[in-house]
Amino acid sequence: xxxxxxxxxxxxxxxxxxxxxxxxxxxxxxxxxxxxxxxxxxxxxxxxxxxxxxxxxxxxxxxxxxxxxxxxxxxxxxxxxxxxxxxxxxxxxxxxxxxxxxxxxx
Amino acid sequence: xxxxxxxxxxxxxxxxxxxxxxxxxxxxxxxxxxxxxxxxxxxxxxxxxxxxxxxxxxxxxxxxxxxxxxxxxxxxxxxxxxxxxxxxxxxxxxxxxxxxxxxxxx
DNA sequence: TAACGCCTATCGGAATCCGATATAGTTTCG
DNA sequence: CGAAACTATATCGGATTCCGATAGGCGTTA
Numbered sequence: 591x592x593x594x595x596x597x598x599x600x601x602x603x604x605x606x607x608x609x610x611x612x613x614x615x616x617x618x619x620x621x622x623x624x625x626x627x628x629x630x631x632x633x634x635x636x637x638x639x640x641x642x643x644x645x646x647x648x649x650x651x652x653x654x655x656x657x658x659x660x661x662x663x664x665x666x667x668x669x670x671x672x673x674x675x676x677x678x679x680x681x682x683x684x685x686x687x688x689x690x691x692x693x694x695x696x
Numbered sequence: 697x698x699x700x701x702x703x704x705x706x707x708x709x710x711x712x713x714x715x716x717x718x719x720x721x722x723x724x725x726x727x728x729x730x731x732x733x734x735x736x737x738x739x740x741x742x743x744x745x746x747x748x749x750x751x752x753x754x755x756x757x758x759x760x761x762x763x764x765x766x767x768x769x770x771x772x773x774x775x776x777x778x779x780x781x782x783x784x785x786x787x788x789x790x791x792x793x794x795x796x797x798x799x800x801x802x
Numbered sequence: 803t804a805a806c807g808c809c810t811a812t813c814g815g816a817a818t819c820c821g822a823t824a825t826a827g828t829t830t831c832g
Numbered sequence: 833c834g835a836a837a838c839t840a841t842a843t844c845g846g847a848t849t850c851c852g853a854t855a856g857g858c859g860t861t862a
Contacts, residue, residue, distance in 0.1 A: 593702070595701070596699070596784060596785075596788070599788060600788065603788065603791065603792055603795070603796070606792075606795065606796045606799060607795045607796055622791055623787070626784070626787075627784075669799070672799070673799055673800065676788070676789060676792055676799065676800050677800065678702060678732070678733075679702075679785040679788060679789055680789055680800065681729070681732075682702065682705060682706065682709065682782070682785060683782060683785055683786060683789070685709065685728055686709055686712075686782055689709070689712065689713045690709070690712045690713055693712060693775070693778070693779055693782065694779065694782050694783065694786065
């Protein structure tokens with residue numbers, strides 16, 4: 591299991607504040623990144639399958655949902671993995687600011 | 697050309713404050729990440745080749761260097777690509793803090 | 803010269819990316 | 833009503849990237 595890519599981090603983050611189904615995740619990610627990160631169907635659903643296999647998300651569909659819709663929730667492990675990756679980003683940024691000020695901020 | 701992975705961002709960052717050869721990059725990345733991110737030879741040299749092909753780094757070896765050592769420097773495009781990716785990380789972190797406080801900081 | 807650390811390179815299997823394609827249900831609107 | 837557009841999921845296939853294993857060459861030191 592490789593560390594999640596930025597795309598996958600966005601998927602996890604979209605689930606961090608509430609359950610979502612795949613298509614809604616896609617829309618939210620594209621919205622919050624201003625279209626910077628897009629998720630084609632291949633990327634999206636294969637990533638979801640992988641995350642479920644790895645236990646970072648789990649299905650949370652309710653009988654009230656439309657039958658062909660699958661809702662997912664972030665697991666505890668998923669939240670932990672998200673935190674780890676965000677920390678990595680924070681560390682890179684901190685280091686970048688330290689050694690090369692003017693690279694990010696201007 | 698896909699966006700650079702976190703590993704590759706670390707390679708670019710290692711070059712942002714001065715020219716380096718591959719092995720020195722590897723050592724610096726492992727040092728600054730406290731061993732969190734390791735670079736095996738395959739990852740390292742293939743990434744370097746790709747970055748050179750894409751024009752993000754260029755060879756900067758001098759005749760004074762040992763003959764089998766290849767030193768690289770970050771190009772203008774490389775610095776720009778690094779900046780773009782760091783901004784993405786910053787944006788994710790900002791968003792994560794906004795929607796899910798307590799995910800990162802505690 | 804043997805051993806060790808430095809330095810680069812390639813191979814191959816696995817993982818991931820991602821557009822194209824397919825399928826279906828739902829909503830919108832003329 | 834019926835066509836178009838949107839929602840929603842799934843799979844295929846080629847390309848890219850990862851990354852450990854393997855294999856060198858060079859320089860220094862014992």
